[in-house]
Amino acid sequence: MDLVAVGTIALDDVKTPFGEVKSALGGSATYFGLAAGYFVKPGIIGVVGEDFPPQHLNFLKDRGIDICGVEEIKGKTFHWSGEYRYDMNEAETLQTDLNVLADFDPKIPESYRECGLLFLANIDPDIQLKVLEEVNPRKCFCDTMNFWIDGKRDSLTRVFERVDGIIINDGEARQYCETPSLVEAGKTLASMNDGIVIIKKGEHGCMYFNGKDVFVLPAFPVTDLVDPTGAGDSFAGATLGHLAKHGDYSDKYVRKSIVCGSAVASHVISGFSVGGLRDKTVGDIECRYQQFKNLVQFE
Ligand code: AMP
Numbered sequence: 654m655d656l657v658a659v660g661t662i663a664l665d666d667v668k669t670p671f672g673e674v675k676s677a678l679g680g681s682a683t684y685f686g687l688a689a690g691y692f693v694k695p696g697i698i699g700v701v702g703e704d705f706p707p708q709h710l711n712f713l714k715d716r717g718i719d720i721c722g723v724e725e726i727k728g729k730t731f732h733w734s735g736e737y738r739y740d741m742n743e744a745e746t747l748q749t750d751l752n753v754l755a756d757f758d759p760k761i762p763e764s765y766r767e768c769g770l771l772f773l774a775n776i777d778p779d780i781q782l783k784v785l786e787e788v789n790p791r792k793c794f795c796d797t798m799n800f801w802i803d804g805k806r807d808s809l810t811r812v813f814e815r816v817d818g819i820i821i822n823d824g825e826a827r828q829y830c831e832t833p834s835l836v837e838a839g840k841t842l843a844s845m846n847d848g849i850v851i852i853k854k855g856e857h858g859c860m861y862f863n864g865k866d867v868f869v870l871p872a873f874p875v876t877d878l879v880d881p882t883g884a885g886d887s888f889a890g891a892t893l894g895h896l897a898k899h900g901d902y903s904d905k906y907v908r909k910s911i912v913c914g915s916a917v918a919s920h921v922i923s924g925f926s927v928g929g930l931r932d933k934t935v936g937d938i939e940c941r942y943q944q945f946k947n948l949v950q951f952e
Contacts, residue, residue, distance in 0.1 A: 654719070656897040657765045658685045659698040659784045660774025660886070661754065662723065664705070666734040667925065669741065671879045677926035678709045680731065681774035681796065684883035686718040687930050688890030688917045691938050692898040695890070696765050698722035698784060700757040702730040712927075721762045728753040741881045741922075742855035743824060749800060754780075761787045770794070770897040773816065774886060777801065778808035785815060792902060794818035794849075796889055802829050813842065817902075818849035820889045826852050835860060836867070849907060851892070853885050861911055868908050873919035873945060880925045884918045887930070891917035891938070916941035 660682030666675045682697040689695040696719040701710075703725065713720055729752040735744040757780060771790035773781035775798050785793060793816045801809055802825060809829070813819060819842050823835055830838035835852055839862035842850040850862040856878075858871040892914030899906055916938050923929040 654696045654765050654768040655693040656689055656695040656770045656772065656894060657698065657722070657768040657788065657790070658682050658689070658695060658772040658774050658890075659722075659759060659780065660685055660772075660776050661731050661733075662697075662699040662701050662705070663731045663733050665732070665882060665926065666747075667880055667882050668736040669880050669925075670737070670739055672925065674880075674925045676732075678712070679733065679882060679926060681776060681886045683713065683927065684886035684921065685772060685774050685890035685893075686713060687716055687927060688887035688914075688921070689894030689897070690717045691891060691917060691935055692894030692913070694719060695894065695897075696720075696722055696762070696768070698759050698761065698765070700724050700726055700731075700753050700759075702726065702728045702753045705730045722759070722765060724760060726753050726756070728756070735882070737881060741878060742857070744882065746800070759784055759787075769900060770893055772796075772889065772893055773812060774889070775801075778805045778812050781812045782808060782815075785812070791900075792817045792896075794820060794889070794893060796820050796885070797825060797829075798822070799825055799828055810845075813845045816846055816848065818851070819846075820851045820853065820885075820892070822885060823852055823854045823857075839867070840864075849902075851911065853888060855881065855884070859888070859911060859915065861907060863904060863907070866904065868904075868911070870911055870915055870945075871948065873915060873941060873948065875919050875922065877923040879923055879929070881922045882925075883921050883927070887921045888914040888918040890914075912942055912945050913938065916945060
């Protein structure tokens with residue numbers, strides 16, 4: 654496999670100023686896989702409960718995602734409920750019900766064990782560590798969120814020390830590093846593993862640190878913002894999908910991949926749940942990539 658991710662597969666309740674959805678398809682592995690699927694055939698590792706609608710799994714399969722690492726167990730699917738107000742850069746988490754995630758003991762398909770790139774998407778850091786023990790990737794990246802920084806900081810530190818790259822939100826980078834400065838946070842995180850750090854800043858784009866240089870990219874200026882849920886996971890999915898496809902982790906390729914990530918993320922937010930990606934083709938992503946080129950050119 655070129656790319657394997659472990660993360661949540663969720664049923665989300667989301668409210669924004671533009672409407673709301675209940676029990677909609679979500680989760681970090683879901684958005685990651687859908688976005689990565691524009692570049693490679695990703696495999697996802699996750700768990701769902703008996704209430705998970707089979708059509709969601711069929712949708713993921715139809716989009717080219719290998720779901721043989723997705724297990725159904727007795728109980729209810731992981732459920733997240735969140736609300737965004739007019740500042741859509743931060744969701745207010747109303748409720749997190751771990752449900753089947755609380756007992757999740759990931760079983761790694763044999764074909765995933767020697768993968769090119771492993772992504773430890775936002776999930777319990779102890780599960781991230783377990784998967785890292787059992788998979789032997791060429792490169793490994795991770796993400797996290799405040800829920801795990803608050804609850805499992807020590808395990809998370811062990812994850813950060815073992816990966817080659819960290820993709821994390823600005824608020825969470827500040828919280829983990831206990832600094833208001835994103836530059837300082839980026840450098841601190843990069844020094845933990847001598848790797849790559851990408852800090853996501855929502856509508857303000859992202860910053861990339863590699864211990865030597867800093868690269869910044871704005872978010873694509875869209876007006877059809879409806880629901881930002883999944884933008885971060887999709888950014889990671891497309892960025893790493895592009896990197897995994899080319900197997901080139903040079904600074905130049907990381908920068909190009911970040912533009913791919915930002916291109917896919919700019920589409921996700923135009924609909925609730927995975928709606929923003931349903932009708933988007935590889936051609937749409939390539940078109941946005943070109944628009945990005947024009948956006949940042951100044952001479
Ligand atoms: P983002 O890309 O950051 O907007 O992530 C959105 C997804 O994260 C939602 O679909 C949620 O189901 C999922 N999520 C929310 N809380 C957690 C958590 N504590 N751990 C893992 N995934 C989560």
